[in-house]
Amino acid sequence: MLSVEQAQAEILGRARVLPTERVDILAALGRVLAEPIRSTRRIPPWPNSSMDGYAVRAADARPSAILRVVDRVIAGSLPTHAVAAGEAVRIFTGAPMPAGADAVVPQEDVDARDGVIALRGAVEPGAYVRPAGEDVREGDLVLEAGRAIGAAEIGLLATLGRTQVTVGRRPRVAVLSTGNELADLGTEPTPAQIPNANTYSLMAQVVEAGGLPLNLGVAPDRLDAISERIARGLEADVLVSSAGVSVGELDLVREALVNAGAELHLWKVDMRPGKPITFGSIAGRPVFGLPGNPVSAMVTFELFVRPMLRAMQGRRAISRATITATALAPIVNRGSRRGYLRVVLEARRGRWGARLTGEQGSGILRSMVSADGLAVVPGDTSIAIGDNVEVIVLREVSA
Numbered sequence: 001m002l003s004v005e006q007a008q009a010e011i012l013g014r015a016r017v018l019p020t021e022r023v024d025i026l027a028a029l030g031r032v033l034a035e036p037i038r039s040t041r042r043i044p045p046w047p048n049s050s051m052d053g054y055a056v057r058a059a060d061a062r063p064s065a066i067l068r069v070v071d072r073v074i075a076g077s078l079p080t081h082a083v084a085a086g087e088a089v090r091i092f093t094g095a096p097m098p099a100g101a102d103a104v105v106p107q108e109d110v111d112a113r114d115g116v117i118a119l120r121g122a123v124e125p126g127a128y129v130r131p132a133g134e135d136v137r138e139g140d141l142v143l144e145a146g147r148a149i150g151a152a153e154i155g156l157l158a159t160l161g162r163t164q165v166t167v168g169r170r171p172r173v174a175v176l177s178t179g180n181e182l183a184d185l186g187t188e189p190t191p192a193q194i195p196n197a198n199t200y201s202l203m204a205q206v207v208e209a210g211g212l213p214l215n216l217g218v219a220p221d222r223l224d225a226i227s228e229r230i231a232r233g234l235e236a237d238v239l240v241s242s243a244g245v246s247v248g249e250l251d252l253v254r255e256a257l258v259n260a261g262a263e264l265h266l267w268k269v270d271m272r273p274g275k276p277i278t279f280g281s282i283a284g285r286p287v288f289g290l291p292g293n294p295v296s297a298m299v300t301f302e303l304f305v306r307p308m309l310r311a312m313q314g315r316r317a318i319s320r321a322t323i324t325a326t327a328l329a330p331i332v333n334r335g336s337r338r339g340y341l342r343v344v345l346e347a348r349r350g351r352w353g354a355r356l357t358g359e360q361g362s363g364i365l366r367s368m369v370s371a372d373g374l375a376v377v378p379g380d381t382s383i384a385i386g387d388n389v390e391v392i393v394l395r396e397v398s399a
């Protein structure tokens, strides 16, 4: 039996970064930067005022000094006078500092009348001056390849005058559900059917992981039907199926994958939920045969498919954050396999507390709906109230 970490290492060992593409910077939100960004600009380009006030020479600025106001400089214009001894220049936030001045006195700290100002106190050199290049200097490496692009990165790219940026291509992921019992969305289940959940939860997980889902629909448990869908799925970069991978006589997904040319590994992985995981490749394309139970499908996607999709985009941060939380109620893992138990997280006096979402059956999709995280609990282990528990954080939780 493989540990989850061993299975993850085997999978990631086969990850290939996809080719890159250039996109407009706003379209790069959430994508992975594929080029290092060096600054071609100095920001700010010149020292400027961080206050509305007066640009002065700090050496002149003794308490009750009187300075003559010789110019006025607003943001968007350039100073025309240098500041000489005994002089000041009226200045506004963001306006370039005039030559000779090395400090700004905020307007509320002076008495101004008839072209002169009286200071009330001393001024430190550099006060309320933002130096040239305090944000970015020319030639700085400002963003490294492999970083996820967020709002701040997009602002910085705009500052550098970049309209487009090179990012990792999104992996296209074909999603197939199998099972005679499945009624797809839009058709009413017959008395012998259940609704298809996995296609939709898995496609959503693909999107959340930065991929583009391709819906292969539902195939009944027939080799020809499954094979036909798999052939269609080969236009994608990754194939993910759910169900039909156990050892029942209607579990035909593995056979169909092998017929399509797949080289497959079937692993028993030390985890619950999740039956054996099928992983392999067809012509260099990763293929995953996930278990059919809705929670098992989602949790195995989370642990095995998501890291692969992130690696394929060139992302450096592959895994979720884990935290150490305090058990707010007993958390019991009765089985011998390591449990990935669904928990709610609550902020408690500066620490996170975790409690089970309720029943943990692998068919209880509502345990995933309520889950903020997955508690990672060794086999045959009871965690008592107040004890630590490791939790993989699945979503933002407000404190």
Ligand code: AMP
Pocket: 177, 178, 179, 181, 182, 194, 195, 196, 197, 198, 199, 242, 243, 244, 245, 246, 291, 292, 293, 294
């Ligand atoms: P299997 O791996 O084919 O034995 O399926 C395991 C369980 O998951 C069975 O109870 C199936 O009915 C259920 N299941 C399989 N696929 C889906 C799906 N797409 N949506 C909801 N439940 C499913």
Ligand code: MG
Pocket: 178, 179, 180, 243, 244, 250, 292
């Ligand atoms: Mg089945």
